[in-house]
Amino acid sequence: MRTNQQSYKSHTCGAYPAQIRSPSFVFPLSNSRKQNPKSSEKKLPKMPGNLEPLDLGIQIPYHFRCPISLELMSDPVTVSTGQTYDRTSIESWIATGNTSCPVTRLPLSDFTLIPNHTLRRLIQEWCVANRSSGVERIPTPKQPADPISVRSLLSQASAISGTHVSVRSRAAAIRRLRGLARDSEKNRVLIAGHNAREILVRILFADVDVGVETSSSEVVSESLALLVMLHMTEGECESISSDPGRVGFMTRLLFDSSIENRVNAAALVEMVLTGSKSTDLKMIISGSGSVFEGVMDLLRSSVSSRRALKIGIKALFALCLVKQTRHLAISAGAPGTLIDRLAADFDRCDTERGLATVELLCRLPEGCAAFGEHALTVPLLVKTILRVSDRATEYAAGALLALCTAEERCRDEAAAAGLVTQLLLLVQSDCTERAKRKAQMLLKLLRDSWPDDTLVNDDEFGRSEVVPF
Secondary structure (H helix, E strand, O other): OOOHHHHHHHOOOOOOOHHHOOOOOEOOHHHHHHHOHHHHHOOOOOOOHHHOOOOOOEOOOHHHEOOOOOOEOOOEEEOOOOOEEEHHHHHHHHHOOOOEOOOOOOEOOOOOOEEOHHHHHHHHHHHHHOHHHOOOOOOOOOOOOOHHHHHHHHHHHOOOEOOOEOHHHHHHHHHHHHHHHHHOHHHHHHHHOOOHHHHHHHHHOHHHHHOOOOOOHHHHHHHHHHHOOOOOOHHHHHHHHOOHHHHHHHHHHOOOOOHHHHHHHHHHHHHHHHHOOOHHHHHHHHOOHHHHHHHHHHHHOOOOOHHHHHHHHHHHHHHHOOHHHHHHHHHOOHHHHHHHHHOOOOOHHHHHHHHHHHHHHOOOHHHHHHHHHOOOHHHHHHHHOOOOOHHHHHHHHHHHHHHHHHOHHHHHHHHHOOHHHHHHHHHOOOOOHHHHHHHHHHHHHHHHOOOOHHHHOOOOOOOOOOOOO
């Protein structure tokens, strides 16, 4: 008797095994297992992809398999030759430069992919019928955006209110585009390819540019939400950061009554900062204490969602990368908020950003003082070493080096928290060389009590290479 995997391997585009010609064919394996007890003790062969969780007695009907991947199709589409493939497989085939049908080898007259809804429903029914055998029903796929519809919606969104298009219609058009962008990266690329970013920037800052209040809050909210879902170019970012009026409007949105607008405004701040290369332009944004206060309010808020915290720490990190304005973060209370959030709320990636921000702020004397005043700072940093990731370990060690160099009290706290043991483990681990150098410097500092000016006066002492991520 052939296993399901053997049937799978013998399956080709031109010839199908006899066992799977019938959609309802199922191997009666249970009786054979009873007759041959030893067969149940053998290790079952590893099944490919989506077949692995299935019982070996289940055979996928051959016309439910994609001729390219040989796997169960989740989004069957038909090409111009009449052959049906899974959308992901045929798109990859075309993306690599192929212009012919994989099965018939005939040239594709066009690359339109027509959804095969009938076959997809049959596959879903088959999945439901075999649910008891571990088959999960494939979800109904969302269809990709249509270029004609995207152009029409963008035209409607950019129309002047009060003419033939109402404010409500403009907001509805942007909301529809936002829904399409949320569906897939492919849709976002398509929308962006129709000059959507420039249109949305113009809509968002219309009142600032003309000096008259013409846009409704609903249109502004929807355009902001869609804009932060698209990847902005350097030129588009600098068109915002170079305009004080636009920067001021973006900052005011950080204090909006809507939490969604505040989160999206913080996302826009981070996007514009990381997209602008000029330090002078970055300082136009980070040079205002209000922008730090707005981001800190977002991080402190008790109603902040997981997305709000993630965007808040990304925005704060981007702001603190501007060396000249880090003191504004300290004045806005960043040290205390960072330690509180690091102790409870952040996932691994956000923890790394948070610790990187801590190290950046510890490069200022007032930053070290502010972190030193928080009772959880030193124990938290010591506990983080070798617990989260190599990057997190490096940042925590860098912050501890700055704190222990600045204050003897921090050295005592670190030693009491078990830092020496952590450092001895660190220098023997496979972490980064920078982290090991910092660990060695910390060990010497704790052992010999080096004077403060030995390291503090060196602007580049053992720092991490902190870059946007």
